Amino acid sequence: MANELIFLDAAALAAQIAAGDISSREATQAYLEQIASVDNNVHAYLAVDGERALAQAERVDAKRAAGEALSPLAGVPLALKDIFCYEGLPCTCGSRILEGWRPPYHATVVQRLLQADLVILGKVNMDEFAMGSSTETSGYGNTHNPWDLERIPGGSSGGSAAALASFQAALSLGTDTGGSIRQPAAVNGLVGVKPTYGSNSRYGVVAMASSLDVPGPFGRTVLDAALLHQAISGHDPRDSTSIDAPVPPVVAAAKSGDVQGLKLGVVKELGGDGYEPGVTAQFEHALQVLQAAGAQIVEVSCPHFKYALGAYYLIMPSEVSSNLARFDAMRYGIRVGDDGRHSAEEVMRLTRQAGFGDEAKRRIIIGTYALSAGYYDAYYGSAQKVRTLIQQDFVKAFAQVDVLVSPTTPSTAWKLGERVDDPLAMYKADLCTIPSNLAGNCSGSFPAGLSPDNGLPVGFQVMAPPMADDRLYQVGAALEAGMGSTLSQLVGSEAWEALYV
Amino acid sequence: MSDDLLPLAEVYARYEPVLGLEVHVELNTASKMFCSCATEFGAEPNSQTCPVCLGLPGSLPVVNAKAVESAIRIGLALNCEIASWCRFARKNYFYPDMTKDWQTSQYDEPICFNGYLDVEVEGEVFRVPVERAHMEEDAGKLLHLGGATGRIQGADYSLVDYNRAGVPLIEIVTKPVFGTGPKAPQVARAYVSALRDIVRALGVSDVRMEQGSLRCDANVSLMPIGATELGLRTETKNVNSLRSIERALSYEIQRQGAILADGGKVKQETRHWHEEGYTSPGRSKETAEDYRYFPEPDIPPIAPSREWVEELRATLPEAPAARRRRLQSEWGFTDAEFRDIIGADALDLIADTVALGCTPAAAKKWWLGELARRANDAGLELDALAITPAQVAELQSLVAAGTINDTLARQVIEGVLSGEGSPGEVVATRSLAIVSDDGALLEAVQAAIAANPDAAASIKAGRQQAIGALIGAVMRTMQGKADASKVRSLIMESLS
Numbered sequence: 001m002a003n004e005l006i007f008l009d010a011a012a013l014a015a016q017i018a019a020g021d022i023s024s025r026e027a028t029q030a031y032l033e034q035i036a037s038v039d040n041n042v043h044a045y046l047a048v049d050g051e052r053a054l055a056q057a058e059r060v061d062a063k064r065a066a067g068e069a070l071s072p073l074a075g076v077p078l079a080l081k082d083i084f085c086y087e088g089l090p091c092t093c094g095s096r097i098l099e100g101w102r103p104p105y106h107a108t109v110v111q112r113l114l115q116a117d118l119v120i121l122g123k124v125n126m127d128e129f130a131m132g133s134s135t136e137t138s139g140y141g142n143t144h145n146p147w148d149l150e151r152i153p154g155g156s157s158g159g160s161a162a163a164l165a166s167f168q169a170a171l172s173l174g175t176d177t178g179g180s181i182r183q184p185a186a187v188n189g190l191v192g193v194k195p196t197y198g199s200n201s202r203y204g205v206v207a208m209a210s211s212l213d214v215p216g217p218f219g220r221t222v223l224d225a226a227l228l229h230q231a232i233s234g235h236d237p238r239d240s241t242s243i244d245a246p247v248p249p250v251v252a253a254a255k256s257g258d259v260q261g262l263k264l265g266v267v268k269e270l271g272g273d274g275y276e277p278g279v280t281a282q283f284e285h286a287l288q289v290l291q292a293a294g295a296q297i298v299e300v301s302c303p304h305f306k307y308a309l310g311a312y313y314l315i316m317p318s319e320v321s322s323n324l325a326r327f328d329a330m331r332y333g334i335r336v337g338d339d340g341r342h343s344a345e346e347v348m349r350l351t352r353q354a355g356f357g358d359e360a361k362r363r364i365i366i367g368t369y370a371l372s373a374g375y376y377d378a379y380y381g382s383a384q385k386v387r388t389l390i391q392q393d394f395v396k397a398f399a400q401v402d403v404l405v406s407p408t409t410p411s412t413a414w415k416l417g418e419r420v421d422d423p424l425a426m427y428k429a430d431l432c433t434i435p436s437n438l439a440g441n442c443s444g445s446f447p448a449g450l451s452p453d454n455g456l457p458v459g460f461q462v463m464a465p466p467m468a469d470d471r472l473y474q475v476g477a478a479l480e481a482g483m484g485s486t487l488s489q490l491v492g493s494e495a496w497e498a499l500y501v
Numbered sequence: 502m503s504d505d506l507l508p509l510a511e512v513y514a515r516y517e518p519v520l521g522l523e524v525h526v527e528l529n530t531a532s533k534m535f536c537s538c539a540t541e542f543g544a545e546p547n548s549q550t551c552p553v554c555l556g557l558p559g560s561l562p563v564v565n566a567k568a569v570e571s572a573i574r575i576g577l578a579l580n581c582e583i584a585s586w587c588r589f590a591r592k593n594y595f596y597p598d599m600t601k602d603w604q605t606s607q608y609d610e611p612i613c614f615n616g617y618l619d620v621e622v623e624g625e626v627f628r629v630p631v632e633r634a635h636m637e638e639d640a641g642k643l644l645h646l647g648g649a650t651g652r653i654q655g656a657d658y659s660l661v662d663y664n665r666a667g668v669p670l671i672e673i674v675t676k677p678v679f680g681t682g683p684k685a686p687q688v689a690r691a692y693v694s695a696l697r698d699i700v701r702a703l704g705v706s707d708v709r710m711e712q713g714s715l716r717c718d719a720n721v722s723l724m725p726i727g728a729t730e731l732g733l734r735t736e737t738k739n740v741n742s743l744r745s746i747e748r749a750l751s752y753e754i755q756r757q758g759a760i761l762a763d764g765g766k767v768k769q770e771t772r773h774w775h776e777e778g779y780t781s782p783g784r785s786k787e788t789a790e791d792y793r794y795f796p797e798p799d800i801p802p803i804a805p806s807r808e809w810v811e812e813l814r815a816t817l818p819e820a821p822a823a824r825r826r827r828l829q830s831e832w833g834f835t836d837a838e839f840r841d842i843i844g845a846d847a848l849d850l851i852a853d854t855v856a857l858g859c860t861p862a863a864a865k866k867w868w869l870g871e872l873a874r875r876a877n878d879a880g881l882e883l884d885a886l887a888i889t890p891a892q893v894a895e896l897q898s899l900v901a902a903g904t905i906n907d908t909l910a911r912q913v914i915e916g917v918l919s920g921e922g923s924p925g926e927v928v929a930t931r932s933l934a935i936v937s938d939d940g941a942l943l944e945a946v947q948a949a950i951a952a953n954p955d956a957a958a959s960i961k962a963g964r965q966q967a968i969g970a971l972i973g974a975v976m977r978t979m980q981g982k983a984d985a986s987k988v989r990s991l992i993m994e995s996l997s
Contacts, residue, residue, distance in 0.1 A: 085559045098558070105552050107559060206558040211798035239561050240800050319798060322591050325602035326556050330661075344597050344653065371593070371793035380795060 002037070003030035006167040007491065010076045010224040013170055017075040020064060024057035024075030027170075028119050031077045035121070035168045038499040043143050044153075044163035046082050047089050048122035053077060056119045063117070072251075073227050074117035079169035081160045082123040083130060084215070085204035086110050093206045094126040094138035094156075097355025101332045107204025108239065109173065109215050109232040116231045121169055124159030128357045129324060130180055130208040132156050133429040136420055137359040144416070145187065147456055147495050151413040154184030154429075157218070161188040164218050165487060166499055171228050172218040177208050178312055179409070179433025181216045182445035186408035186459020189447045189486035191225040191476060192218045194433075196466045197440035198243040201236035209319040210241075212312075212437040220487050222446065222476040226254035229469065245467060253470035257477030259293050264475070265300030265401030270432045270461075275410045278451030282458035283407045286448040289482035290475065300401055302393040307386045308435045309427060314370050314383035315438070321367030324360065327352065362423065391439045398465045403475055406432045408445040408459030436463050444472040446479050447486035457486050504779065505759035509683065509751065512723070512758030518685040519731055520678040520750070521720035522629075524696055526671045526706045527639065527713065528571050533667035534638040535562030535605065540669075542712055546662035554667035556600030561799050564589075568636060568669040569612070570813060571705035573805060575671055576613025576634045577814050578699045586804045587612045589636070589797040594790060597659065598641040600666050608794040611635035612803065618699075619822060620691040622684050624840065629692045630676040641666040671706075677731065685721065686750040690743050693717050694846060695821055697743075701849070702818040710741050711885060719750055722767070723757050732757070733767040738783070739774045742882055743846065749774040756780070828852060832861035845869050846883055853890035854897075863897045864890075871911055875918065888917050896924040908981050909933045936982050939991075942975070945983075946991045949974040960996055968992060 185192025647657025
């Protein structure tokens with residue numbers, strides 16, 4: 001039913017395009033057809049830009065024909081989370097308030113993708129302004145998990161993960177503020193990496209929480225993710241928080257996968273009660289695989305991790321309350337109440353009331369409160385102290401081990417609607433992923449097979465020190481070699497057939 | 502305006518004024534505080550903008566290193582300590598001229614702090630303590646149309662120009678200034694004037710109050726003499742000239758004095774200065790604004806190295822006070838004469854004029870005489886007159902060469918001020934040069950003697966003072982374009 005080209009991983013596709021065995025145009029066409037076939041059911045895409053994608057593909061083919069050197073991912077079609085500014089396409093951030101806004105500039109990472117000749121298929125769904133763990137807070141409808149259309153695709157980069165897992169793109173880009181790449185990767189059977197904070201430019205990435213946000217890659221394989229990581233990474237003078245240092249050797253690490261003698265620390269605080277048995281089982285299984293590959297496994301305690309969720313839900317909304325202030329109807333997006341009878345202030349209020357969803361409003365209110373005079377020290381100030389303690393936990397742990405590991409998220413994909421009215425249950429999905437955002441170190445989720453409970457994908461999280469992103473790929477590649485592909489179990493399954501209904 | 506005012510003498514007899522001054526200096530960096538957009542004044546609206554200063558989603562700030570350097574140099578010139586580590590903060594509030602709905606500013610961690618500036622008023626030196634000088638960005642400019650007041654309330658619509666959004670500002674805040682007594686308004690004026698001189702000498706701003714590149718908010722409160730607790734203060738905005746600072750403060754002091762003397766309580770509020778000579782209350786807010794400051798996460802802390810600070814210290818120009826002492830001795834003016842120059846805010850103008858070859862005495866004569874009078878008549882600051890030090894120097898060289906005399910020079914000044922060109926051009930177009938043709942002069946002298954036989958007879962009889970009438974008559978005939986001493990000698994020759 002599907003064009004076989006879409007099953008090639010990105011590295012293989014790029015190699016065949018470079019060799020002239022396949023044209024980028026054919027591949028792009030194949031993906032556009034897959035989008036046409038299955039996205040009615042998955043609803044990953046908010047905007048598809050077939051015409052420009054094909055033109056980009058043709059340019060790659062022409063370059064190859066002319067004998068020009070091609071970049072490692074030239075001609076590979078990719079999906080962008082709708083949080084990246086890509087000139088010419090709308091950028092909604094999953095919010096009604098930004099409806100109709102077309103950014104007049106490219107994000108730095110988009111610029112780099114274009115320079116590296118990747119083909120941009122379009123933009124995919126997300127939780128509103130990246131706030132959520134299920135993509136259900138999007139103002140543009142739910143995205144469905146390809147493993148079970150009744151279930152959430154994770155969030156906030158749910159569209160990026162669902163598009164990739166349903167083979168509607170060869171690669172995709174997301175952002176991670178508290179787990180928004182890793183958790184969707186986990187529940188879709190994908191590789192998803194949150195690079196070291198500051199190693200990937202945030203310029204042109206609409207801000208949720210500036211001190212936590214980082215763009216990162218999704219791949220169906222460890223090498224694919226590493227190649228995309230390499231393509232977008234590196235210093236950007238337009239982002240003052242960007243780190244001016246060489247990109248860690250992620251591609252080499254993904255190719256090697258050698259964990260002989262590597263010390264893995266299992267974080268005591270990230271597991272046990274409250275974790276689905278199937279998740280725990282797969283995590284244990286993954287540890288055995290890594291141990292068999294030569295890794296040493298030890299238990300490590302990070303005593304302050306239990307405060308991470310609380311600190312995160314003060315720092316993040318504080319920054320959100322400020323970052324989302326600019327959506328005031330004055331310059332872009334929707335405008336409500338501009339009828340000559342309302343003052344500028346009232347138009348701002350009416351627009352924000354109509355344009356933001358509940359979760360956005362909830363976080364704006366929490367953040368506004370946390371930053372208020374008289375409460376600042378107790379809330380924002382204390383949370384920053386906790387943040388320092390968590391950083392110290394990491395520093396101490398990394399003095400003992402090379403990487404830390406845990407399940408990516410306590411559960412597999414839950415049913416759409418199940419946690420919509422229970423914000424705390426929703427927030428717990430990010431329990432294991434948040435500490436790395438607070439500390440700024442790198443962290444990735446790698447497929448650890450399917451849960452014996454329900455046959456849904458489980459993620460294995462690896463955390464490494466800042467700018468040691470290569471270690472993530474090293475461990476991820478060893479796991480991939482030992483466990484085989486999780487995603488390949490989707491193709492041809494009953495769930496797969498359901499995508500085409 | 503219907504405020505009761507207490508005469509100044511009565512206020513000062515009972516109360517001690519306490520000043521607080523907030524000065525915003527717009528830096529003259531080529532680009533904005535956080536992006537590379539141009540900062541030129543008066544460009545086509547919204548032509549100097551980009552995603553960053555428009556606050557478009559996804560954009561990020563990058564600090565202008567030149568602005569940091571300027572901030573440090575200003576701080577050093579104000580005897581401040583320079584922070585070894587400081588941050589920007591977000592000041593959150595909604596307003597259509599704010600592109601991000603926060604202003605990127607500094608809050609509890611300013612780059613410069615704890616300095617002072619000594620200013621002199623009528624020979625007395627006052628030390629104004631400087632609490633801090635910090636960096637921030639300007640907002641856009643709003644133009645409210647269709648309403649009666651030009652304010653946002655009642656306007657039919659408003660236009661926004663974001664060219665100014667993101668222009669670097671340095672805000673310099675004093676600590677409360679005590680002990681000025683009746684000289685409070687003059688001290689405030691002298692402080693802003695000295696600050697302006699320093700910033701101008703540093704070359705980091707145009708410091709033009711009329712263009713808004715130097716803006717001052719003047720705070721004042723009164724406390725009963727001998728009291729220790731500060732009174733409630735008002736903050737007066739829209740004070741756009743040195744003269745206005747002095748006038749606005751005098752007004753506020755009298756207004757607050759009347760309230761206190763009547764047993765009332767001053768309302769702590771923002772007030773608006775009107776050039777007609779009064780202040781009015783700003784829009785009163787029901788609740789105090791909570792700006793929810795927090796450290797700007799998009800900008801890493803700034804940590805100027807001590808070496809850099811010392812390098813910048815070495816680039817500071819001569820301190821204004823030292824410069825004054827040097828110039829006074831070089832020019833040979835008495836203390837009183839020099840005070841007049843300072844009081845008239847003419848030091849730089851005279852210095853520039855002297856640097857172009859004019860004698861100090863002549864430069865002082867023009868700037869403090871004819872030009873000061875014309876500035877006063879026009880209600881302008883002296884340096885806002887449409888004549889440059891170069892033109893004054895040229896004027897004086899024409900006088901020294903005998904091309905014109907002082908009387909003609911006044912006409913030349915008038916011509917220059919009305920835009921007729923340089924002094925040389927005005928002399929040419931208005932035909933103001935002194936007639937040096939002896940024949941024409943002699944003819945006029947003979948005619949004057951013939952027309953005034955009595956005066957001629959008196960002079961012949963030895964009453965020299967009668968010559969005035971004859972000189973006057975000759976000058977009238979020559980329309981002033983004659984050298985009076987030459988006319989005198991020709992008359993004497995003709996009558997001898």
